[in-house]
Amino acid sequence: MKCAAGIExxxxxxVAINIDPxxxxxxLTADAMxxxxxxxxxxxxxDNCRKPNRLDYISKPPIAEFxxxxxxxxxxxxxxxxxxxxxxxxxxxxxxxxxxxPVLLTSLSHYxxxxxxxxxxxxAREIPANEQKLVxxxxxxxxxxxxxxxxxxxxxxxxxxxxxxxxxxMHDVKGxxxxxxxxxxxxxxxxxxxxxxxxxxxxxxxxxxxxxSAHKSMASPAPSGVLATTAxxxxxxxxxxxxxxxxxxxxxxxxxxxxxxxxxxxxTLVGMMASFPHVKERxxxxxxxxxxHRIVTEALLSVEGTEILSEYPRKHTMTRVETIxxxxxVAEVHKKRGYYFSSALEERGVTGLIPGATKVWxxxxxxxTRKQAEYLAHAFVEIARENGLKVS
Ligand SMILES: *Cc1c(COP(=O)(O)O)cnc(C)c1O
Numbered sequence: 001m002k003c004a005a006g007i008e009x010x011x012x013x014x015v016a017i018n019i020d021p022x023x024x025x026x027x028l029t030a031d032a033m034x035x036x037x038x039x040x041x042x043x044x045x046x047d048n049c050r051k052p053n054r055l056d057y058i059s060k061p062p063i064a065e066f067x068x069x070x071x072x073x074x075x076x077x078x079x080x081x082x083x084x085x086x087x088x089x090x091x092x093x094x095x096x097x098x099x100x101x102p103v104l105l106t107s108l109s110h111y112x113x114x115x116x117x118x119x120x121x122x123x124a125r126e127i128p129a130n131e132q133k134l135v136x137x138x139x140x141x142x143x144x145x146x147x148x149x150x151x152x153x154x155x156x157x158x159x160x161x162x163x164x165x166x167x168x169x170m171h172d173v174k175g176x177x178x179x180x181x182x183x184x185x186x187x188x189x190x191x192x193x194x195x196x197x198x199x200x201x202x203x204x205x206x207x208x209x210x211x212x213s214a215h216k217s218m219a220s221p222a223p224s225g226v227l228a229t230t231a232x233x234x235x236x237x238x239x240x241x242x243x244x245x246x247x248x249x250x251x252x253x254x255x256x257x258x259x260x261x262x263x264x265x266x267x268t269l270v271g272m273m274a275s276f277p278h279v280k281e282r283x284x285x286x287x288x289x290x291x292x293h294r295i296v297t298e299a300l301l302s303v304e305g306t307e308i309l310s311e312y313p314r315k316h317t318m319t320r321v322e323t324i325x326x327x328x329x330v331a332e333v334h335k336k337r338g339y340y341f342s343s344a345l346e347e348r349g350v351t352g353l354i355p356g357a358t359k360v361w362x363x364x365x366x367x368x369t370r371k372q373a374e375y376l377a378h379a380f381v382e383i384a385r386e387n388g389l390k391v392s
Contacts, residue, residue: 012351013027015349016346016349016350016351016352017349017350017351017352017368017372017375017376018351018352019350019351019352019353019363019364019365019368019376020351020352020353020363020364021165021168021318021352021362021363021364022216022364023352023364024317024318024352024364024365024366024367025193025196025197025216025217025218025219025364025366025367026213026214026215026216026217026218026219026220026222027219027367028219028220028221028271028275029219029274029275029278031274031275031277031278032219032220032221032271032272032274032275034274035267035270035271035273035274036221036267036270036271036274038270039266039267039270039271040266040267041266042265042266043265043266044265044266044267044270045058045061045063045265045266045269045270046058046265047060048060052253052254053253053254053255054254054255054256054261054262055081055261055262055263055264055265055269056080056081061270061273062273063269063273066269066272066273066276067079067080067081069276070226070228070276071228073280074195074200074201074202074210074212074226074228075200075201075202075203075204076202076203076210076228076229076230077228077229077230077231077234078228078229078230078231078234078238079226079227079228079229080226080227080228080238080256080259080263081214081224081225081226081227081263081264081268081269081272082211082224082225082226082227082259082263082264083223083224083225083263083264083268084112084213084215084222084223084224084225085112085190085191085192085211085212085213085216085225086112086115086116086225087223087225087227087263088209088211088212088225088226088227089112089113089116089159089188089190089211090115090116090119090120091227091237091258091259092116092157092188092209092211092227092237093116093117093119093120093122093157094116094119094120094258095236095237095258096156096157096186096236097117097120097121097122097156097157098120098121098122098156099121099122100121100122100123101120101121101122101123101155101156102122102123102125102147102150102151102153102154102155102156103117103122103123103124103125103155103156103157103158103159104125104126104127104140104143104144104147104155104157104158104159104160104180104185105117105124105125105126105127105158105159106126106127106128106129106135106159106160106161106164106171107126107127107128107129107135108129108133108135108161108164108165108166108167108169108171109126109159109161109164109190110161110164110165110190110192113159113161113190116159117159122156123151125143125146125147125155126143127139127140127143128143132169132311133166133167133169133309133310133311134169134171134172134311135160135161135164135171135172135176136171136172136175136176137172137175137176137178137179140158140176140179140180141179144179144180144183144185148183154183154184154185155185156185157185157186157187157188158176158177158180158185158186158187158188159188159190160173160176160177160187160188160189160190160207161190161192161193162189162190162191162193162194162200163192163193163194163315163316163318164193165192165193165318166320167309167310167311167319167320168193168310168314168316168317168318168319168320168362168364169310169311169315169316170311170315170316173187173189173205173207174204174205174206177189177205177206177207178206181206186208186209186233187206187207187208187209188207188208188209188210188211189202189205189207189209189210189211190211191210191211191212191213191217192211192212192213192216192217193213193216193217193316193318194212194217194316195210195211195212195213195217195218195226196212196214196217196218196219196279196282196283197217197282197283197286197289197316197317197366198283198286198316199283199284199286200212200283202228202230203230208229208230208232208233209227209228209229209233209237210226210227210228210229211225211226211227211228212225212226213225214226214268214271214272218272218275218276218279219275219278219279220268220271220272220275221267221268221271222268223268224264224268224269224271224272237258238256238258238259239256239257239258240253240254240255240256240257241253241254241255241256241257243257289317289365289366289367290314290315290316290317291370292317292365292368292369292370292372292373293314293317293319293365293373294313294314295370295373295374295376295377296363296365296373296376296377296380297312297314297319298377299376299377299378299380299381300321300377300380302381302391302392303323303326303327303380303381303384303389303390303391304325304326304389304390304391304392305323305324305325305326305329305389305390306321306322306323306325306326306327307321307322307323307325308320308321308322309321309322309360317364317365317366318362318363318364318366319362319363319364320360320361320362321360321361321362321363322359322360323358323359323360323361324359324360326384326389327341327358327383327384327387327389328358328359329389330358330387330388330389331358334387337356338356338357338358339355339356340387341353341357341358341383342354342355342356342357343355344383344386345379345383348379348382348383350376350379352364
């Protein structure tokens with residue numbers, strides 16, 4: 001079925017259990033789907049834009065109210081919507097990083113944080129994760145001291161992922177922020193895998209910026225995300241334009257250069273808004289998600305030779321698994337090679353794993369019902385048994 005010439009109508013989440021690590025939390029709610037259709041036209045949210053002409057002042061649809069609600073929900077003072085977490089990193093880096101400035105990242109940081117630092121001319125200094133693949137306050141203190149020894153000054157800002165994309169491990173951001181603040185280093189909390197998934201309280205964590213990815217974790221269309229900050233940093237971050245044209249003498253009022261004036265102008269913003277009530281509710285039930293996830297990890301662990309590379313017990317539903325001594329042994333002799341694994345899952349209505357991967361892979365059970373989690377657990381065990389692997 002085609003939705004237009006050459007474009008296949010995509011049917012994935014409608015017909016399968018999708019455990020793709022980056023897709024599970026961004027799946028749209030039915031309300032978002034309706035909003036997206038109604039606001040599909042380009043500048044659709046601008047129908048009722050009145051002076052002072054800025055996206056976050058529009059009251060119909062209730063965009064202004066939404067901005068305040070999101071800031072309050074994160075327990076920060078001010079929020080802006082941005083085209084993805086990466087644009088949040090970029091805006092912050094552009095404001096706080098100058099050429100040659102050392103910037104604190106971690107050995108598990110996402111590439112988009114590196115690119116944001118690179119574009120601003122910063123130097124990437126990574127806090128190494130420890131043997132348990134955790135970034136710690138101690139490791140942070142050591143790295144800051146190292147940077148001071150090398151460059152004669154501390155890093156200008158720290159980008160810290162609460163849950164990293166490699167292991168889905170949860171790092172002690174609160175403890176790390178405490179250490180960073182002893183050196184007056186502001187902290188950006190990267191909540192790409194947490195904002196919209198579990199409760200996030202910026203002030204309690206003691207961070208200066210909270211960045212979220214709405215298309216990854218807030219059931220929203222791409223590209224969308226959020227950048228929130230404290231009153232103190234909002235003045236710098238959301239400074240208003242000061243430029244004047246030399247011929248026309250034009251000025252641009254309260255437009256914010258770091259946000260390029262206005263940000264999400266249609267489907268993305270309205271999609272976020274429509275999902276927001278559901279997202280606010282779902283973060284309160286993260287325990288349930290973890291329980292469902294446990295059903296699946298326990299089933300995987302029952303397959304002899306399988307290892308969970310992420311911290312265990314799990315604190316997040318996105319997990320890294322090693323199956324070199326289990327499912328990969330089958331791949332060595334199977335006529336479909338490594339593809340037997342993903343195709344056996346597809347046959348059972350499970351999608352989202354990298355086709356052919358049987359050594360190290362990631363999956364995310366976020367949003368599955370208990371019944372689906374049990375089905376998934378059973379599917380892994382059945383595939384193991386069918387291929388002669390031992391299950392305990
Ligand atoms: C996905 C991800 C990002 C990028 O998010 P976008 O919203 O796509 O820009 C950044 N950091 C981490 C840890 C991620 O997992």
